[in-house]
Amino acid sequence: MMKKFILIVCGSFVGAFLAFMFFMIAAMIMSFAIMGSMSMSSKKSVSISKHSILKIDLGTTISERGGNDPMDMMSLLQGNGLPSSLGLNTVLSAIENAASDDKVEGIYLECNGVGAAPATLKTMRRALKEFKKSGKWIAAYGHEGINQADYYLASVADSIYLNPVGAVDLHGMASVTPYMKKMLDKIGVEMQVVRVGTFKSAVEPYMLEDMSEANRLQQEHYLGTIWKEMLDSIAADRKMQYAALNSLCDSVILTFKATDLVKSKLVDKLVYQNEMENILRARTGVDKSDDLNYISPDDLASSLEDEVLGDHIAVVYAVGEIDGSASLGSTEEGINSDKLCETIYKLRDDDNVKGMVLRVNSPGGSAFGSEQIWKAVTDFKAAGKPVAVSMGDYAASGGYYISCCADRIFAERTTITGSIGIFGVIPSYSELIENKLGVHMASVKTNQNADMGALGKKLTPAQKAAMQNMVNNGYELFTKRCADGRHVSQDSIKMIAEGRVWDGVTAKQIGLVDEFGGIREAVAWVAGK
Numbered sequence: 001m002m003k004k005f006i007l008i009v010c011g012s013f014v015g016a017f018l019a020f021m022f023f024m025i026a027a028m029i030m031s032f033a034i035m036g037s038m039s040m041s042s043k044k045s046v047s048i049s050k051h052s053i054l055k056i057d058l059g060t061t062i063s064e065r066g067g068n069d070p071m072d073m074m075s076l077l078q079g080n081g082l083p084s085s086l087g088l089n090t091v092l093s094a095i096e097n098a099a100s101d102d103k104v105e106g107i108y109l110e111c112n113g114v115g116a117a118p119a120t121l122k123t124m125r126r127a128l129k130e131f132k133k134s135g136k137w138i139a140a141y142g143h144e145g146i147n148q149a150d151y152y153l154a155s156v157a158d159s160i161y162l163n164p165v166g167a168v169d170l171h172g173m174a175s176v177t178p179y180m181k182k183m184l185d186k187i188g189v190e191m192q193v194v195r196v197g198t199f200k201s202a203v204e205p206y207m208l209e210d211m212s213e214a215n216r217l218q219q220e221h222y223l224g225t226i227w228k229e230m231l232d233s234i235a236a237d238r239k240m241q242y243a244a245l246n247s248l249c250d251s252v253i254l255t256f257k258a259t260d261l262v263k264s265k266l267v268d269k270l271v272y273q274n275e276m277e278n279i280l281r282a283r284t285g286v287d288k289s290d291d292l293n294y295i296s297p298d299d300l301a302s303s304l305e306d307e308v309l310g311d312h313i314a315v316v317y318a319v320g321e322i323d324g325s326a327s328l329g330s331t332e333e334g335i336n337s338d339k340l341c342e343t344i345y346k347l348r349d350d351d352n353v354k355g356m357v358l359r360v361n362s363p364g365g366s367a368f369g370s371e372q373i374w375k376a377v378t379d380f381k382a383a384g385k386p387v388a389v390s391m392g393d394y395a396a397s398g399g400y401y402i403s404c405c406a407d408r409i410f411a412e413r414t415t416i417t418g419s420i421g422i423f424g425v426i427p428s429y430s431e432l433i434e435n436k437l438g439v440h441m442a443s444v445k446t447n448q449n450a451d452m453g454a455l456g457k458k459l460t461p462a463q464k465a466a467m468q469n470m471v472n473n474g475y476e477l478f479t480k481r482c483a484d485g486r487h488v489s490q491d492s493i494k495m496i497a498e499g500r501v502w503d504g505v506t507a508k509q510i511g512l513v514d515e516f517g518g519i520r521e522a523v524a525w526v527a528g529k
Contacts, residue, residue, distance in 0.1 A: 197499025
């Protein structure tokens with residue numbers, strides 16, 4: 001239990017501040033995990049009429065498989081419940097089916113402030129680009145405004161429309177991390193850190209008063225690469241120069257008049273909502289007095305489960321923190337390593353299953369849990385069945401641990417991955433309890449280390465050295481797993497490890513990823529084996 005408590009594998013970009021503030025709350029929340037192989041599901045029958053439009057309302061969060069958004073805690077605290085999210089699998093299936101359905105004439109993107117990470121947006125954008133090959137149109141409209149994520153998708157459209165008093169927000173990417181050491185010193189709390197990896201920066205806010213040069217270097221690199229990827233795509237589709245567009249992003253575009261947005265070529269035309277509807281009526285040949293034939297992604301999506309099960313390929317989702325605390329009300333609350341392993345072994349023993357795609361969207365978590373999942377995936381491969389990993393928004397630290405042994409690793413160019421390192425944090429409240437609160441902690445023990453860590457006691461030098469040695473051993477095992485899985489030397493893995501976070505483009509260059517693509521590309525690869 002001590003090893004499971006201390007050895008934490010976690011991406012350096014995980015919000016250390018949020019982890020600290022919600023630690024006590026999380027301890028009281030029931031933890032359970034979501035994942036599993038896809039199974040046949042019943043689906044309502046929807047009749048698609050002629051002149052239909054696939055309407056994708058971007059006023060939601062995009063999750064792996066729909067349900068509720070685990071991150072929208074504000075709505076929960078206000079008593080509104082968690083809003084429904086739109087499943088990425090549903091969106092992709094709907095877009096693909098819209099391209100081949102003669103009754104669907106085009107796609108309407110309603111820009112209402114989508115919540116999605118760059119890798120998810122990249123996957124959606126690629127699907128929209130593929131849709132355009134059908135010769136059908138895409139129109140995008142911002143009734144009130146178009147945020148940066150909206151615009152990344154909308155830039156694929158044939159035309160971008162905006163309300164005459166609307167706004168567009170393009171501003172670049174930033175990462176802001178609160179450093180808490182001064183506050184902890186004031187209240188008499190010391191976060192005793194043991195780690196391996198110069199770049200393993202999730203613990204920095206507890207150790208330092210400002211960002212380390214190593215952490216700044218890695219963040220500048222992956223943020224810069226992801227932003228360039230996004231801006232390159234926007235510039236190409238809007239027929240703008242990259243430098244000119246990037247310069248505009250330094251000009252507080254959010255404050256531009258709508259007419260200036262047209263002059264800047266960021267928007268094609270300014271129209272009110274009713275005028276936008278008339279434009280869509282004209283595109284579909286619907287009379288002005290008639291309603292538009294909107295269909296939702298849920299109406300048009302087919303079941304990916306049906307497709308892949310026909311080829312005897314299992315798609316297994318590993319979403320969230322590994323053996324981490326659950327988010328109240330979430331449908332994707334974390335990865336229960338025991339349940340995930342049980343599912344993988346059942347699939348291994350099922351003669352009808354040809355192979356597996358492991359969809360990983362995880363920042364890491366328990367080193368112990370990661371090792372158990374790694375073993376299950378390895379045993380699945382040993383049965384002669386191919387495994388491909390499809391990385392989502394992030395597959396870092398423990399998320400990479402459970403991915404590294406796959407036969408083929410797919411990622412988006414904007415995926416966050418790597419972070420091959422380990423850390424542990426053991427809080428000491430001795431100063432707070434003894435000197436600030438005036439509470440003396442008396443103890444009786446039979447052995448020298450019997451009270452190690454009890455009630456926030458500070459570790460002795462020998463105890464901390466022992467903990468560091470355990471973390472070092474964990475790092476050796478982690479890098480060996482990666483080296484074996486990628487068929488390279490352990491030393492070469494250590495050169496790109498050290499807890500460093502990489503973007504998908506660089507990860508492919510240094511050998512952590514094999515191909516760019518999403519879950520469908522991974523399924524196709526397994527099907528071809």
